[in-house]
Amino acid sequence: MPESRTLRLQRALASLVLNGDEAAIEADPGRVAHQQGLTGSDLRSFRDQGPAMMTYRELARMSLIEPLETMFPVLRALLEGAGSWGGCVEAFLDARMVRSPQYRDIAPAFLGWLAATRWGQDRWPFILELAHAEILEVLVARFPDSNPLEGLHADPGPQDLIILDPATQVVSYTHAVHCACSESPVPEARPTHLLAFRDGEGLARLMELTPATAALLVQAQTCPLAEAAAALNVPDLTPVTSLLRDLRSDGAIAGFRSFP
Amino acid sequence: MAQDRFTGVGLGLRRPHLEQVARMEGHGVPFWETCPENVIGDGGRYHRMACTILDRDPVLTHGLAMSVGGFDSWDEEYLRDLGEFLVRTGTPWHSEHLCFTSVDGSCLHELLPLPFTREAVRHTISRARALQARLPVPLLLENITYYAELGAKEMDEADFITAVLEGADVGWLLDVNNVYVNALNFGFDPREWLSRMPLDRVTQLHIAGHKKFGDLTVDTHGADVIDPVIDLMQWTLSRLGRPVPVLLERDNHIPDFDELLAERARIQHAYDAALVPSEVRHA
Numbered sequence A: 001m002p003e004s005r006t007l008r009l010q011r012a013l014a015s016l017v018l019n020g021d022e023a024a025i026e027a028d029p030g031r032v033a034h035q036q037g038l039t040g041s042d043l044r045s046f047r048d049q050g051p052a053m054m055t056y057r058e059l060a061r062m063s064l065i066e067p068l069e070t071m072f073p074v075l076r077a078l079l080e081g082a083g084s085w086g087g088c089v090e091a092f093l094d095a096r097m098v099r100s101p102q103y104r105d106i107a108p109a110f111l112g113w114l115a116a117t118r119w120g121q122d123r124w125p126f127i128l129e130l131a132h133a134e135i136l137e138v139l140v141a142r143f144p145d146s147n148p149l150e151g152l153h154a155d156p157g158p159q160d161l162i163i164l165d166p167a168t169q170v171v172s173y174t175h176a177v178h179c180a181c182s183e184s185p186v187p188e189a190r191p192t193h194l195l196a197f198r199d200g201e202g203l204a205r206l207m208e209l210t211p212a213t214a215a216l217l218v219q220a221q222t223c224p225l226a227e228a229a230a231a232l233n234v235p236d237l238t239p240v241t242s243l244l245r246d247l248r249s250d251g252a253i254a255g256f257r258s259f260p
Numbered sequence B: 001m002a003q004d005r006f007t008g009v010g011l012g013l014r015r016p017h018l019e020q021v022a023r024m025e026g027h028g029v030p031f032w033e034t035c036p037e038n039v040i041g042d043g044g045r046y047h048r049m050a051c052t053i054l055d056r057d058p059v060l061t062h063g064l065a066m067s068v069g070g071f072d073s074w075d076e077e078y079l080r081d082l083g084e085f086l087v088r089t090g091t092p093w094h095s096e097h098l099c100f101t102s103v104d105g106s107c108l109h110e111l112l113p114l115p116f117t118r119e120a121v122r123h124t125i126s127r128a129r130a131l132q133a134r135l136p137v138p139l140l141l142e143n144i145t146y147y148a149e150l151g152a153k154e155m156d157e158a159d160f161i162t163a164v165l166e167g168a169d170v171g172w173l174l175d176v177n178n179v180y181v182n183a184l185n186f187g188f189d190p191r192e193w194l195s196r197m198p199l200d201r202v203t204q205l206h207i208a209g210h211k212k213f214g215d216l217t218v219d220t221h222g223a224d225v226i227d228p229v230i231d232l233m234q235w236t237l238s239r240l241g242r243p244v245p246v247l248l249e250r251d252n253h254i255p256d257f258d259e260l261l262a263e264r265a266r267i268q269h270a271y272d273a274a275l276v277p278s279e280v281r282h283a
Ligand SMILES: [Fe+2]
Pocket: B142, B175, B206, B249
């Protein structure tokens, strides 16, 4: 079926909003219409209404960029310091990676684009970790609510598996990205392990973990606690079970289940 | 009738106010408008507060990103969730914008204008009918502000909107601020414009603030409503002669809840005055 004129007009407007080459679009707003095979009065309408068409570019880009500015202030400070923030955002919009109708998904889509394209990673090897750390708490805070898991018990035993709350994340970074701030956006190169979880109030909390605790929290999800502890050379389970009990009452752990 | 619960001036449910509203039952707001995209699939503290309010108070739903005039296929899973959400809230109808918001799967998060052409009318009618068939409540379409015409037009905006509403046989969410802003930007008389429109289809009104940027007026939802827009709302209400619900939109520069309540009360006062039967007014 030949593409309809309506669809070509919509594609032209989307290109006018998202395409990277601002100077070329500014110089000739009809260019995007021409690229869609539009001619005559349709093509002219883009040219004759140039400034008004550019208003759409400005408004739509503003609404797409705002969540990035809000959610990634440290990354923005880092890149602005190098004169690269505008280029980064432009490359992201040009890649058309915002695929979800939910506004809250724009920032995660940006993170996905950074990961997929490795944008800036040669110059800033920590850039992906930094961006991830910046939205970690929001991702945890807004993780979709679900029904409580059933069949779990409250006290951890040596033959138990740890069942994390579905919103909880155990993350490991090669840089201390959670300590970076807008004034000092370059993180120290230091292995960092974080536990991000939702407390009883439904608010996100962040806790720094030792490497051993982080490893235990990951491994004891698939092999019994005593076995995971032994593999990590943790001789005494008493302090471990006491920490796990605390994490359960804080909301990070949903409960414990006997290893089948 | 369930619709009778919806009259007067309601407010959009906004994140900064959730905590206060969830704790407050006697807030005097007759109904809330909520955007399903912001609630479905969300979680955590603010989500729980929003659900408390949505389960407790009368609610109307208003979508932002359905791209009714677009070409992307429907997200059937989302539509199922939306249907469940609409039933849960008890909303008597669901509104979307008469526009497109996504192209080739790419979401623009902006209300973009449809071409004022016969082809776009036909396309939008079939999309609106297909959407209506997937919803458990009647669909309303809202007129948007636009800053440029998309392609060469074959009719004017009024004829375009009328043709879609009539062809799709859906109700109209009439945004009087959008009419006012378009009238400023394109130089027409909003009352004359409204007189040509199928007012019998109006089921709900929107009212909001806007802002001037140079020669252009933009529908920002970020300021108090100005008197000429309130006048236009009153003119419309007396033309309609029925107490359709009005929603005061405020999405930017969101003030404290108390300030927003005062703004609501001001609009409600104008609403009540417009609906006083003329014999009472002149007695
Ligand atoms: Fe509106």
